Amino acid sequence: MKRIGVLTSGGDAQGMNAALRAVVRAGLDRGAEVYAIYEGYQGLVDGGDLIRPITWNGVGGILQMGGTIIGTARSAEFRTREGRVRAVNNLIKNGIDGLIVIGGDGSLTGADTLRTEWPSIMQELLDTGQITRSEFEKYPYLAIAGMVGSIDNDMWGTDITIGADSALHRITYAVDCISSTAASHQRAFVVEVMGRNSGYLALMSALATGADWALIPESPPDVDRWEDKMCEVLKAGRAAGRRDSIVIVAEGAIDRNGNPISAEYVRQVLEEQLHEDVRTTILGHVQRGGAPSAYDRTMSTLVGVAAVDEILSASADSTPQLIGMKGNRVTRLPLMECVEKTRAINVAIKERNFTEAMDLRGGGFKESFHILRTLVRALPHDPKPGQRRLTLAVLTASAPAPGMNTALRAAVRLGLDRGHHILGVNNSFLGLINDDMHQFKWMDVDHWASMGGSELGTNRHVPSGKDFYAIARTIEERQIDGLLIIGGWAGYNAAMSLLKERENFPSFQIPIACLPASINNNLPGSELSVGADTALNNIVDAVNKIKQSAVASRRCFVVEVMGKYCGYLALMSMLATGAERAYLHEEGVTLKDLYHDVRLLNTGFEHGKRLGVMIRNERAHPLYTTQFMSNLFEAEGGDLYEVRMSVLGHLQQGGDPTPFDRILATRYAYRCIRFLEEEALAGRDTVACLGVQGSKYHVTPLEEVIRRYDAKHERPKEQWWMDLRPIAQMLAQPGPQYYQQDHQDVW
Secondary structure (H helix, E strand, C coil), X not given: CCEEEEXXXXXXXXXXXXXXXXXXXXXXXXXXXXEEECCHHHHHHHCHHHEEECCCHHHCCCCCCCCCCCCCCCCCHHHCHHHHHHHHHHHHHCCCCEEEEEECHHHHHHHHHHHHHHHHHHHHHHHCCCCCHHHHXXXXXXEEEEEEECCCCCCCCCCCCECHHHHHHHHHHHHHHHHHHHHHHCCEEEEEECCCCCCHHHHHHHHHHCCCEEECCCCCCCCXXXXXXXXXXXXXXXXXXXXXXXXXXXXXCECCCCCECCHHHHHHHHHHHHCCCEEEEECHHHHCCCCCCHHHHHHHHHHHHHHHHHHHHCCCCCCCEEEEEECCEEEEEEHHHHHHHHHHHHHHHHCCCHHHHHHHHCHHHHHHXXXXXXXXXXXXXXXXXXXXCCEEEEEEECCCCCCHHHHHHHHHHHHHHCCCEEEEECCCHHHHHCCCEEECCHHHHCCCCCCCCCCCCCCCCCCCCCHHHHHHHHHHHHCCCEEEEEECHHHHHHHHHHHHCCCCCHHHCCCEEEEEEXXXXXXXXXXXXXXHHHHHHHHHHHHHHXXXXXXXXXXXXXXXXXXXXXXXXXXXXXXXXXXXXXXXCCCCCCHHHHHHHHHHHHHHHHCCCCEEEEEEECCCCCCCCHHHHHHHHHHHHCCCCEEEEEECHHHHCCCXXXXXXXXXXXXXXXXXXXXXXXXXXXXXXXXXXXXXECCEEEEEEHHHHHHCEECCCCEECCCHHHHHHHHHHHHCCCCHHHCCHHHHHHC
16 A cells, blocks of 8 residues: 655645645545655654654645644755655655655755655665665655645746635735725825745736736836836826825845845835825735635645645656646646746846746736736827727626626726727616717726626626617717627627627627626636636635534534536535535436435434535526425434525625636736737627636637537536546545445445
């Protein structure tokens, strides 16, 4: 039986516990033994009680916890040959021949060093009599897999690292709070965020909060007197009507000469040139603490399971792999290649080769930086001489989704900056029908980045009959050259209706872009919709509170979530909350399933279980309703536990959008405006949906999108998240202690 060791090293990051839970349960499920190595590499060097088996229940209840329950430390001893010899000896004495490391580039380099030196250290241990010949022959190599735990998101080879999304939640919430008080007093604030060699947190938080300036190490201001340029932009913003100024500074920010730019220095500059009271907020370790976001829980879980599979399939010739994410897919890349390119970024910054540093950060980072430089402007660029200025209309359709206003803000500013006219259509397609719209100005959308709902108003009206004539007249009179629809299936359906009526109404022959925005994440043509992450976090927050109530009084909760016939929210919230079950319409619900689940709950509570959470998609079954399930479990549970029902309802649609949704909405809007501009200027009339598929952005013709859609059940015919169902089921098992002969039929 293979034994796997797992340790967390370096700075802690939210999601490490989720990754640990996944490693332990996936390892045990696959027949391996899992040993927790406490206190990082120091625990590996010291051995003894710091290396011990960890059980299925040993990682129960940790999914929502910040930090790492097995501890972390920086070990000077491990950096020495003597320390690594002791570490190898401790691994051998515990029979561990696979090591999973969750940490930063230094921690992952240490793991690779241990693997590289393994043969020579083993020979030394044999020669000195510290291990036997049989032990020497039994453990010819050490299998290594790495996961990046770093809130800075500073590792090459993965789109995002464990903890980065949660850190963005902390920063975004703080800046949103600061913005309200800053606007009240017409005051400037300087906010310092973490990131010694990485500007990810500063860049993305500025993009998500609508900050007015950001300073990052990869791309310092490109003018000598950058202070004057910054103050000039902030002054112009105030003159245009902005009541506050927010500057976000990465702790590793530097100028073009490599000199540090501190938050305190920025404060002094602003105070001197703006002639106002300027405050500084250094967020510090609050960014690293607290419960992980829904994304960090699910992402950490997926990479944790993949790391176990990597270890179990490794051989003596295998190259250690870094397990990361590209888009919403788990990826594997050679560990040391990722570490070396990460260090190359740091070297490029140190040598002031900022072009190379930005290139190594990747296309998404560069695109976000380019977008931010436009959004922080006080006013748009003047139109170029002789430029054809388009008139682009933008509206929101379908049910409201958090992030719609963020997308509107980005679309308006990016369109205006390119010299075009942007019309805001009120009340969705009814605004086109009734010619109810207005022309946007730059400052009209100044504080929309953080706002939930839709300021333009939205509904599910799909044009029909005489509506088409009214829309055609509006398009002609307003001379609209392109249309951006931000919303869900009703918006897509409305776009399709215009496409079908082109023979009757030539004015419909304009490019139309559909930006996916739906909390249900049920739109074909894109694997991620704006609003779904916010809804998922709302569910996770609610279930966290429900679990606290349940554990105090031995209860089972049946929680109903939205999604119509699409099980995305139900399945992903099961992964993110550690719920025992998710009832999905895609799978159906049978009486046999419910019998199984009653036995599952009863067996668990008989063995000391204190809470249960069952998540039900709102349309999982027409007869086996949430109330029915609650009544059934209550009747069959007897005195073992109480049952309560919780229908989360529209709180899933409400609230401020998460950083993930704000950034996604902004990047989608950027792509949509560029698409409409290119199509209109080229005289084309393509109708398409823009979104993420795998790790890349795609433009998909609307006709193709329709073919991929199950219209009856309002969901894509192929749903990528259903591939995660086996992982969710495996992790939700109650553990080996319940696999008793008298209850074997349950499993």
